[in-house]
Amino acid sequence: MDQITHWINGALDTSKPERSGDIYNPATGKTTKSVAFGNAATVDRAVNAATIAFAEWRHSSLTKRTQVLFAFRELVAQNKERIAALITDEHGKVLSDAAGEVTRGLEVVEFACGIPHLLKGGFSEEVSTGVDVYSIRQALGPVAIISPFNFPAMVPMWFFPVAIACGNTVIVKPSEKDPSAAMFMAKLWKEAGLPDGVFNVVHGDKEVVDALLTHKGIKSISFVGSTPIARYVYETGTKAGKRVQALGGAKNHMVVLPDADLELAADAAINAGFGSAGERCMAISAIVAVEPIASALVARIKSRMANIKTGDGTQGSDMGPLVTAVHRDKVASYIEAGAKAGATLVVDGRALEIAGDGFWLGPTLFDHVTPDMSIYKEEIFGPVLSVLRVNTYDEALALVNSHEYGNGTAIFTNDGGAARRYQNEVEVGMVGINVPIPVPMAYYSFGGWKNSLFGDSHAHGTEGVHFFTRGKVVTSRWLDPSHGGINLGFPQND
Secondary structure, eight states: OEEEOOEETTEEOOSOOSEEEEEEETTTTEEEEEEEEOOHHHHHHHHHHHHHHHHHHTTSOHHHHHHHHHHHHHHHHHTHHHHHHHHHHHHOOOHHHHHHHHHHHHHHHHHHTTHHHHTOOOEEEEEETTEEEEEEEEEOSEEEEEOOSSOTTHHHHHHHHHHHHTTOEEEEEOOTTSOHHHHHHHHHHHHHTOOTTSEEEOOOSHHHHHHHHHOTTOOEEEEESOHHHHHHHHHHHHHTTOEEEEEOOOOEEEEEOTTSOHHHHHHHHHHHHHGGGGOSTTOEEEEEEETTSHHHHHHHHHHHHTTOOBSOTTTTOSBOOOSOHHHHHHHHHHHHHHHHHTOEEEEOGGGOOOSSSOOOOOOEEEESOOTTSHHHHSOOOSSEEEEEEESSHHHHHHHHHHSSEESEEEEEOSOHHHHHHHHHHOOOSEEEESOSSOOOOTTSOBOOEETTEESSOOBSHHHHHHHTEEEEEEEEEOOOGGGTSOOSSOOOOO
């Protein structure tokens, strides 16, 4: 059985691990690999390599950085299918979804290829007699990225292309559930010409996370995961004096107004609710139907759910398994809790039967959900869609704004005025209008509000560049050449 180890200073780590974890193929339930778990000493070695590499990489020309980024972009594009296969093997999502994840990550690499333009400062001449002022942005140093299991390629790529382009060095701590994509990309970075030590990968659990959060050599932390852990990462990292962006959980609402195209809305609900088995922070998990269209919308969603093929992600399925047996059982417990609380269980995913020991759970639909139910209040992170019924737009808006999460939302309507009002009034970081999953392009920034984000900076875009750099302002005065400078034809003093 293959063992995945760390990538430090441009090579596989050869030290013998004290602990390791199992990696499963979620479609079969079988252990396929193991991953070495690091400790504080492992983190220290990685930080030391990153610190040494930073001394050179921070002074590399913008031309050199761009060349490496372009080469990396080409290598990832050439190997997209291989990376997607690694993701499907360890995460379980279908191959098309995995390939789409790599494509979205590549958009950030392409954005970072424009780093010479993104790092331009400002200049003000003659702010006082003979005095100029200008601003520059400089790299932080070694930075850490702690990424989740649900997007093992895309989420790290939200951060490390921008960090590296800005002149930083990077340590990635991928999820121990599906670490192979990060390791494959480490090898592609080396092939692209990135100097050793600029990109490092350390595996592990809380012990490694805590070591990264408190290590004096780490200058910033980028995290994506659940809200309780995001809060812990933010509080621990900032207490240790680090810059932190910690993206947390979500409960994304899709508001459907009475004038909406219900066929479009039902298609969107299927794709946004059950894609990647609902294991994504931008999944739609709550539909707010403004009467009198709720029953008609539920009927359309139910009919479409019958056509969803759940199965092995390598065999033409629409939805794959959940990532682990533990997580599958946790999501199933929410279904039981929703039924006991009085919600109408329209489609029960627990009834799905697939031979073998895979971590299977079918798409699930609840109707007549109320705000006091756990299936509405909490992030389930699985293929469970809840429909809440309200009578007016104002009720729908109040419901969305009263929730603790504010990551993403969508509104389906043919009324431009209603859509414009919603985008202005809703207290959510990313808004879609007749678009169910409003993930921004790389040149904008990704991130939510309220308990969906801890820190001031969102991922990638201009905010990402600012997060991975520090501003410096220089005020300068140069004496006129007549005061002893080179002879430019000015009169010289005797």
